[in-house]
Amino acid sequence: MIEFIHLKKSFGKPVLVDVNLQVEHGETMVVIGRSGCGKSVLLKHIIGLLKPDEGALMIDGQDVTRLKGTALDEIRKRFGFLFQASALYDSMTVGENVGAGLMIHSVKTEEEINERVRECLRMVGLKGIEELKPAELSGGMRKRVGLARAIAMNPEYILYDEPTTGLDPIMADIINDLILDMKKELAITSIAVTHDMVSAYKIADRIAMIFGGKIIWIGTVDEIDNSGNPYVDQFIHGRAEGPIQMDLLKP
Ligand SMILES: Nc1ncnc2c1ncn2[C@@H]1O[C@H](COP(=O)(O)OP(=O)(O)O)[C@@H](O)[C@H]1O
Numbered sequence: 043m044i045e046f047i048h049l050k051k052s053f054g055k056p057v058l059v060d061v062n063l064q065v066e067h068g069e070t071m072v073v074i075g076r077s078g079c080g081k082s083v084l085l086k087h088i089i090g091l092l093k094p095d096e097g098a099l100m101i102d103g104q105d106v107t108r109l110k111g112t113a114l115d116e117i118r119k120r121f122g123f124l125f126q127a128s129a130l131y132d133s134m135t136v137g138e139n140v141g142a143g144l145m146i147h148s149v150k151t152e153e154e155i156n157e158r159v160r161e162c163l164r165m166v167g168l169k170g171i172e173e174l175k176p177a178e179l180s181g182g183m184r185k186r187v188g189l190a191r192a193i194a195m196n197p198e199y200i201l202y203d204e205p206t207t208g209l210d211p212i213m214a215d216i217i218n219d220l221i222l223d224m225k226k227e228l229a230i231t232s233i234a235v236t237h238d239m240v241s242a243y244k245i246a247d248r249i250a251m252i253f254g255g256k257i258i259w260i261g262t263v264d265e266i267d268n269s270g271n272p273y274v275d276q277f278i279h280g281r282a283e284g285p286i287q288m289d290l291l292k293p
């Protein structure tokens with residue numbers, strides 16, 4: 043289980059003010075919120091890429107905000123991370139990208155690593171593209187390669203940062219289906235952050251909305267349509283009118 047407890051983070055200005063959230067074993071939690079509300083910041087805390095100003099982040103009972111060095115590496119190995127911009131190494135082939143974690147962290151032989159890379163690429167529907175370079179791929183393929191890399195080390199958890207943003211609706215749906223497959227086949231616990239409501243409805247067991255640095259609502263996909271929360275209603279229907287006001291002067 044992953045648990046955020048009174049997590050607080052400022053960058054000069056407050057971003058996460060008081061985040062409390064529990065993600066249960068085996069569920070897919072989708073965190074929704076506007077651009078710039080702190081979704082990526084939230085995810086980065088889980089694998090220690092950012093440290094909070096205050097609060098704790100418990101993973102199976104251990105506060106990861108206090109870990110560093112090898113203890114933090116051990117935690118990171120249990121996570122797959124699909125970054126917003128895929129974050130592939132352009133100078134490496136697709137196969138090397140997918141196998142990079144295995145090369146560094148595992149005791150597998152080269153042939154075993156190649157086999158695992160093949161298997162992961164097959165799972166995301168990209169057979170036989172090991173030798174291509176990231177620059178030769180479309181945005182959707184890059185996401186899928188990023189996903190293959192995220193699952194290569196058999197993680198217990200996958201963190202998805204805007205998995206469908208920037209993709210056409212059909213490719214977005216392919217990615218959503220893959221996220222559902224990962225959950226089913228690998229019994230994985232996931233957190234996805236997104237502002238894509240089509241994706242949120244499709245992949246989530248529960249949805250949490252972040253606004254003003256706090257989780258202001260949490261519930262199931264079935265509950266969100268009748269949340270009775272005006273902030274949630276405005277966001278999920280994409281209305282300009284409502285309690286969430288655009289601050290047009292700020293980026
Ligand atoms: N490393 C950083 N240094 C300074 N400000 C940051 C940093 N990371 C994020 N921020 C700021 O925190 C806010 C939330 O960012 P982010 O989590 O990326 O938003 P989003 O919800 O779109 O993912 C933004 O205003 C961003 O500029």
Ligand SMILES: [Mg+2]
Nearest residue numbers: 081082126203
């Ligand atoms: Mg982001």
